[in-house]
Amino acid sequence: MLYYFKEAWRKMAKQNIYDNEIFFEGYRKIRDNEVNANKLFEIPALFSLLPDLHGKKVLDLGCGFGEHCRCFVEAGAALVTGIDISEKMLAAAKKENSDPKISYIRMPMEEIAQLKGQFDVVVSSLAFHYVEDFAGVVKDVYNKLCEGGVFVFSQENPLCTCHSGGDRWTRDEKGNKIYVNLSNYGAEGERESVWFVDHVKKYHRTFSTIINTLIEAGFMVEKMVEPIPDKEMLKKYPEYKDLLHKPDFLLVKAKK
Amino acid sequence: MLYYFKEAWRKMAKQNIYDNEIFFEGYRKIRDNEVNANKLFEIPALFSLLPDLHGKKVLDLGCGFGEHCRCFVEAGAALVTGIDISEKMLAAAKKENSDPKISYIRMPMEEIAQLKGQFDVVVSSLAFHYVEDFAGVVKDVYNKLCEGGVFVFSQENPLCTCHSGGDRWTRDEKGNKIYVNLSNYGAEGERESVWFVDHVKKYHRTFSTIINTLIEAGFMVEKMVEPIPDKEMLKKYPEYKDLLHKPDFLLVKAKK
Numbered sequence: 001m002l003y004y005f006k007e008a009w010r011k012m013a014k015q016n017i018y019d020n021e022i023f024f025e026g027y028r029k030i031r032d033n034e035v036n037a038n039k040l041f042e043i044p045a046l047f048s049l050l051p052d053l054h055g056k057k058v059l060d061l062g063c064g065f066g067e068h069c070r071c072f073v074e075a076g077a078a079l080v081t082g083i084d085i086s087e088k089m090l091a092a093a094k095k096e097n098s099d100p101k102i103s104y105i106r107m108p109m110e111e112i113a114q115l116k117g118q119f120d121v122v123v124s125s126l127a128f129h130y131v132e133d134f135a136g137v138v139k140d141v142y143n144k145l146c147e148g149g150v151f152v153f154s155q156e157n158p159l160c161t162c163h164s165g166g167d168r169w170t171r172d173e174k175g176n177k178i179y180v181n182l183s184n185y186g187a188e189g190e191r192e193s194v195w196f197v198d199h200v201k202k203y204h205r206t207f208s209t210i211i212n213t214l215i216e217a218g219f220m221v222e223k224m225v226e227p228i229p230d231k232e233m234l235k236k237y238p239e240y241k242d243l244l245h246k247p248d249f250l251l252v253k254a255k256k
Numbered sequence: 257m258l259y260y261f262k263e264a265w266r267k268m269a270k271q272n273i274y275d276n277e278i279f280f281e282g283y284r285k286i287r288d289n290e291v292n293a294n295k296l297f298e299i300p301a302l303f304s305l306l307p308d309l310h311g312k313k314v315l316d317l318g319c320g321f322g323e324h325c326r327c328f329v330e331a332g333a334a335l336v337t338g339i340d341i342s343e344k345m346l347a348a349a350k351k352e353n354s355d356p357k358i359s360y361i362r363m364p365m366e367e368i369a370q371l372k373g374q375f376d377v378v379v380s381s382l383a384f385h386y387v388e389d390f391a392g393v394v395k396d397v398y399n400k401l402c403e404g405g406v407f408v409f410s411q412e413n414p415l416c417t418c419h420s421g422g423d424r425w426t427r428d429e430k431g432n433k434i435y436v437n438l439s440n441y442g443a444e445g446e447r448e449s450v451w452f453v454d455h456v457k458k459y460h461r462t463f464s465t466i467i468n469t470l471i472e473a474g475f476m477v478e479k480m481v482e483p484i485p486d487k488e489m490l491k492k493y494p495e496y497k498d499l500l501h502k503p504d505f506l507l508v509k510a511k512k
Binding site (some may be wrong): 179181205207215246247 | 300426435436437438442443452464467470476477478479481482484499503
């Protein structure tokens with residue numbers, strides 16, 4: 001079971017950790033938690049970057065359980081296409097977040113050039129750090145967008161993706177996190193990490209590479225967000241104070 | 257002497273560490289070193305981002321000894337204005353890097369709105385991390401640029417400016433640097449550090465804030481660079497391998 005992912009990855013050529021049973025159940029659990037970093041920081045930031053969706057055609061890359069797709073419909077989107085590589089995820093999406101305006105398609109995001117038609121908005125939540133060929137996907141997104149179309153995505157912050165083994169934090173004698181043990185930020189490429197299962201492959205890219213890749217594809221970068229808690233948030237959720245040392249997420253809005 | 261800078265800063269309202277004797281001599285020494293991080297990484301990256309300067313009017317913010325101003329003239333610039341807050345620096349610039357096409361003006365960069373005329377290119381090398389009101393300076397640069405004008409600057413990398421006390425590195429038992437002790441990356445603002453003299457004030461801003469400030473002023477971001485050594489460079493200068501953990505510089509090219 002431990003090597004399921006590696007096997008699957010080799011077979012499918014694209015990474016599909018979400019169809020690994022252990023991973024799926026672990027992931028499902030954190031997504032269902034009443035409060036987590038996604039719900040407090042990533043999702044609000046992602047939605048704050050979206051344009052008005054009324055009457056828009058939206059493509060969601062790595063749509064997972066489809067919660068965002070349903071939100072896009074509720075926000076007025078005319079048509080939503082959610083793609084994901086995981087059969088398990090899409091089965092849950094179809095069951096829990098079905099709507100006549102949403103089509104769920106099983107497809108790795110590296111193959112979106114095959115989709116018919118164009119989109120007004122392309123969104124992707126926390127998926128790109130699993131993608132090896134980021135430049136290729138960004139080019140395809142550019143081609144799939146109408147003129148003036150908007151691309152909004154979130155991914156793990158480069159201060160997280162650079163991690164390549166060893167303890168992530170230095171703690172004081174009381175156990176408080178005092179330093180992020182940052183290493184290899186300048187050395188881009190594959191990382192293997194343990195997240196519910198062994199051998200989850202992630203790809204580290206610097207801030208510069210992420211932004212330059214968008215610009216080289218033809219995009220105009222409109223905004224970057226690295227969400228951290230404000231004072232009010234810290235009072236309510238003091239456990240998130242460590243985000244002041246290292247934001248977990250990076251979000252970017254870009255325009256064609 | 258130790259508090260000279262603080263006194264001077266209070267008096268002048270803008271930070272002018274370069275007129276502190278100890279600082280000036282220490283700085284002069286590292287600038288004169290045959291090989292240093294500026295010469296190997298920052299300067300080549302800065303010049304690689306510049307447009308063709310033939311016939312152009314160039315403004316250099318924090319021109320220091322004027323070496324760059326002279327290079328701009330050699331690269332074909334029609335007129336170069338170098339501003340700096342330090343009298344000592346400008347005295348050296350006028351002595352060592354004088355040219356009929358160059359005007360050196362003593363002025364804090366927060367006051368460039370007072371300069372007459374407009375510029376085709378505005379450059380700044382390693383000065384912005386000393387500037388508190390970055391957004392104000394960026395707005396002024398935007399106003400001072402012709403339509404289509406180019407803004408290129410370097411500053412300390414945000415992975416450096418965030419440092420707020422304590423050891424910068426964790427080392428292994430042999431003394432090799434294994435981790436950058438990253439802290440407070442998300443907590444922007446003033447830092448006090450020791451660099452030749454005590455109490456040099458720097459201002460930390462995240463990657464997002466730097467980029468968003470440019471965009472909000474009206475700029476289109478064209479490229480970001482975080483220089484690190486390539487294999488060839490590492491072979492020649494193995495002492496710079498730690499830049500793979502943490503680049504020292506961030507450079508940005510933006511267009512009006």
